[in-house]
Amino acid sequence: MTTLVALPVLLPLLAAGLSLAAGRSQVVQRLLGVSVLAAVAGIATVLLVLADGDGPLVLQVGGHAPPFGIVLVADRLAALLLLVSTVVMLAVLVFAIGQGITEGGEVRSLPFHPMYLVLCSGVALAYLTGDLFNLFVAFEMMLAASYVLITQRTNAKRVQAGMTYVIVSLTSSMLFITLIALVYAATGTVNLADLSVKMQELPPGVRTGLALLAVVVFGIKSALVPLHFWLPDSYPTAPAPITAVFAGLLTKVGVYALVRTQTLVFDSGSSWTPLLALALLTMLVGALGAIAQNDINRLLSFLLVSHIGYMLFGLALFTVAGLTGLILYVVHHIIVQTTLFLVSGVVTRRTGTVSIRDMSGVAVAYPLVAALFAVPALSLAGIPPFSGFVAKVTLLQAGAQLATPMAYVVTACAVLTSLLTLYAMGKVWVGAFWGSRRAPVPDPDPEDELAVGTARTSKPMLLSAAGLVVAGVAIAVLAGPLSGVGERAAVDLLDGDPYRTAVLGVGGVR
Template sequence: MSEFTWLVPLPVVMPLFAAGLALALYRHPKAQRVTSVVALTLMVAAGVGLLFLADGGPVVVDVGGWAAPVGIDLVADRLSALMLTVSSTVMLCVLLYSLGQGISDGDEAAPVSIYHPTFLVLAAGVSNAFLAGDLFNLYVGFEILLAASYVLLTLGGTGERIRAGSIYVVVALLSSVLFLMAIALVYAATGTVNLAQLGQRLPEIDPAVQLVLQLLLLLAFGIKAAIFPLSAWLPDSYPTAPAPVTAVFAGLLTKVGVYAILRTQTLLFTDGRLDTVLMCLALATMVVGILGAVAQNDIKRLLSFTLVSHIGYMIFGISLATQAGLGASIFYVAHHITVQTTLFLVVGLVERRGGSTSLDRLGGLAKIAPGLAVLFFIPAMNLAGIPPMSGFLGKVGLLEAGIAVGTPLAYTVVVGSVVTSLLTLYAIVKAWNKAFWQTPPEDVPPATLPMTMVAPTAALVALGLLITVVSGPLYAYTDRAASTLMDSSSYIDAVLGTDGRGQGESTDVSDEEDSGPEVEQDGVTEGAAR
């Protein structure tokens, strides 16, 4: 399958190329829209291809022909391929939604010239973070996200958006500075930033130094993932942005931080010294986040707090450090990206139809717009974990993994998870009753919902249901991904080669004919994809 390795850099290269093209076409809005849609469609196709390709073992590409650990590697394994597929699909639907919104509002010429290149750069940053084979390239991915997300967050230039964007940028820059400090210290301690080589060298350095490096990286990633007590910035930053921007931020950006924690905890720091700390933070994130959601009377802020709360489930799975826990956490990440993005898009439709996102100023939408009620109800129940939906299946997997660990703290977090799920249901039902059942206000504006916005939202609702339908094969895939994470030797061998000195069988982006021999690992041809 070595002829398909060109798929690995495509999710990064394609949106960057399309961003430049879209910027050059700023006088031609229709051409910009076509360019963006085609680029993200190709990203989805590449993600699906990598999903199958990486199931046979990690696929490694040397950028510029410089082999690891000297050069930059892009690595697609089961985890990164799944994240790429889900994220690119979600971003395509959000883009289509935003196009429909622009056409419906009659402002298709502005701010399209800025929006499309920035959105594509954001997509490239997300892909680069998922595929990064070294810490510095991961940092570059985060910085691309920061630059693009600030522009998107402040589109429109209102005072409220500028204020929220300023808070977001200050917090993101603090996280980036911590991350850069951690990278510098990692290199000083080990002489490398390549993830595979770090997996070999970090266990050999002083344990106290290891702990400092781990704490710094967790602090940087914890801010980006909005883990309590580093999550206070999120509910104030996201709700002020336009609906499509809020949706893609809520669905994706925090998950990039979760992905970074998942990758480093399983590949670099395998001794489990901070698993107890992570478990405590997971419980605090769940409980504090959902208590904040229950107290909200604005549906955007309510969903922002549930976003924080459900990050705790993912961290819980990581903290268990078992194959079952990691597999359930990966499944829950894929589920939550889809459902959370869908709900924010639906809220955009609710605001358009009801004229507000305040629950006190909404009402009667079930009668006024029954289709909208269905679009909200399905992902809302999925988020709350109503059986047999994917939210329920993911939570059950996490609870079973926690019970299997059997420690008092694990049991405590299991109880906290159940309470959080019940409170999520309460918050969602409260929002449903106020927005869709209570008597509508007399000043509800007569508005219609354009199909150009409804159709992408309905597609995401269907995707959430599809995850439920294929939950068996998907769970099996995430379990295999967790197995690969638990045994990092396949990742290290794929990047560095069996001799550990450098990648002798990877594919050079500039010359795919230089691929070397295949390497057998546990009966699976790890080098076949290269």
């Protein structure tokens, strides 16, 4: 069964090669992408069931024993996030097919499906890898694929945004490879399980310095304040499906890397005030930035930054309750944020503008689209009984249980951020959905299939968005079992022994 651990990485890569070979046969490319991602979702389900029942599954690639060989590890957290991410990637692919993202010309359509599958493979590798270097490889796979996707159907604005994205990502990659070099120089290994043992033998100052560098590296990738400046300028310029998958997944992969390294490798064992301060700044700056926006996609991008702060809050507490809330929040946010960007794409195509002031009456003209926006918007704001409420209550309880002044301050800030999020969502609702219907703004580029104002919304687009809305509601309905899995994953993160034992054997437990 351990062979299954490699398939979420290998299948999309093989499919990407076949998709590229298929060339201009869009039917083959689409069928290949949908079938492979559906298969990966099934495999991820099996991995989650096995990891939750029997412990982490470990695959030693090439038969080389750790810590020297490449190791893939599927524990509860990795398998859960892999399942949720794959479902989202499948829904976004269906949306993209429905939107006709590959119909604007045979030559220009060629890279989309292969690059999208490479992106999916990179996401899977980031979750499953058991060493720092292959985590770096996973991020580089995602960077290469995302640059092609973000600049597809190029114009000056998208190229500029793509360059900003690439420059910031490459800077982060340089810092990441520096971190790997320093860690290897200090410990002689990059295997995460082995590092969790050897890192504790280093002087406290060295360990703290490496931990802070890791926060900077993964803070850039997850858009923590003040390292978030690139995101609102990069994501909104891409087509709706690309923006949605970036917002839903890429920042969360950065959060996952931050969680994995800070709990398993550096293992502070107690709440960390600098992380709590960063969580507070990220929540407030993102929410206030969102309120100031008139562009619906920039508003959602700033809210994305803001709610990364909730996840950092859960990590900074370093308690079972805090990490449980973090896991629930990541699962909820992947689905909800992706849905909001997909529905935003539908709205901008219908109205011909991204300006909230120039939108009006969408709820009157397209009530289904309004409903698809309202449910995830209320969930993001933490309104009961939606999934966001469940996740936020878990985090607030964890903050109150820690009973330190800083934890109380950040908990109060989390409540305030929820109110600001509700205000921002109300601003969108009043501006775009309420009022009388307006005529669409004329399309500035009628030949661009990705331009706003095309007023084409196919059934696959609506069905994929509706499917994600249902998935978000299902999280709230299944909050009990999901909280159980999250709590067991949180225990494993703080303990670390199940991970070390699975990878290194009994002798690896400290």
